[in-house]
Amino acid sequence: MALNLADYERKAREAARAFWRSRDAARLKQQESGKTDLGERAGVTAGKNMDGFIDLIVDVVRANGLKDAEIHQARAVLTLPGFFRPTKLCDLLVLYKNELVAAVELKSQIGPSFGNNFNNRAEEAIGTAHDFWTAYREGVFGNQPRPFVGWLILVEDADKSRTPIRTDSPHFAVFDDFVGASYVERYDLLCRKLVRERLYTTASVIASPRNAVETGDYTDISPLTGLKTLVTTLAGHVAAEAARLS
Numbered sequence: 001m002a003l004n005l006a007d008y009e010r011k012a013r014e015a016a017r018a019f020w021r022s023r024d025a026a027r028l029k030q031q032e033s034g035k036t037d038l039g040e041r042a043g044v045t046a047g048k049n050m051d052g053f054i055d056l057i058v059d060v061v062r063a064n065g066l067k068d069a070e071i072h073q074a075r076a077v078l079t080l081p082g083f084f085r086p087t088k089l090c091d092l093l094v095l096y097k098n099e100l101v102a103a104v105e106l107k108s109q110i111g112p113s114f115g116n117n118f119n120n121r122a123e124e125a126i127g128t129a130h131d132f133w134t135a136y137r138e139g140v141f142g143n144q145p146r147p148f149v150g151w152l153i154l155v156e157d158a159d160k161s162r163t164p165i166r167t168d169s170p171h172f173a174v175f176d177d178f179v180g181a182s183y184v185e186r187y188d189l190l191c192r193k194l195v196r197e198r199l200y201t202t203a204s205v206i207a208s209p210r211n212a213v214e215t216g217d218y219t220d221i222s223p224l225t226g227l228k229t230l231v232t233t234l235a236g237h238v239a240a241e242a243a244r245l246s
Contacts, residue, residue, distance in 0.1 A: 019052060020210060
C-alpha cells in the first residue's frame with residue numbers, strides 16, 4: 001500500500017502562515033497588556049507557534065494505519081523518562097498498544113540573534129537525544145522496537161540567516177563543512193549529522209520569511225533534511241508499526 005503523505009505541502013504552507021500569525025498576535029497582545037518581552041521573545045512566549053506543523057504530523061500518523069493511536073499534545077501528558085535526568089518534555093507523542101511509536105520535537109529560530117541561539121538549539125538537540133536513547137537502551141520503554149524520533153526546526157529566512165559566518169578556532173581547525181557556512185546551512189549540517197549518528201530518525205530544517213504570514217512560503221535547505229523526508233519517513237514507520245501491531 002502506498003504511503004499517504006496527507007497533502008503535507010498545502011498543510012505546511014498553512015502551518016507557516018499560522019506560525020507567523022501566532023507570533024504577531026502574541027506580540028500585539030503583550031503590547032496591549034503593557035508587559036512586552038524584550039526583543040523577539042514577545043512573539044515566542046505564547047508557545048503555540050508550531051501547532052500547525054503538529055497538526056500536519058498528526059494527520060500523517062492517522063492516514064497511515066494508526067487512526068486509533070493515542071496522540072498526546074497536552075503538556076501534562078508529554079513527559080518521557082530520561083537516563084541522565086528524571087524526565088523530558090516532548091512536543092508530540094504517539095503511543096499504540098502501550099508502545100511508544102513516535103516522539104517529535106519542534107523548534108523555531110528567529111532573528112536578529114542567530115549565533116548564540118544556534119548553539120543552544122544544537123546542544124539541546126544532541127543532549128536530549130543522547131539522554132533518550134540511553135534510557136531506551138536501559139529498557140525504560142520496555143521491550144519494543146526503536147521508535148521514530150523526529151526533530152523539526154523552522155528558521156527565519158533572512159539576510160542574517162543566509163550570510164556566510166566566520167568561524168574562529170585559534171587552536172585547532174574546525175571541520176571544513178562549517179567554514180563559510182551560513183546559519184541556515186549550519187542547521188542543515190546539524191540535521192544531517194544528527195541522523196548520521198542515529199540520534200534522530202529524521203531531523204529537518206525549513207526556512208520561512210516573515211512575509212509568509214501572507215504567502216505561507218517555506219524552503220527546504222536540502223533533500224536530506226527537507227520536510228518531505230521527515231513526512232515520508234514518519235509515514236513509513238507508522239505504516240510498518242501498524243502492520244506489526246495489527
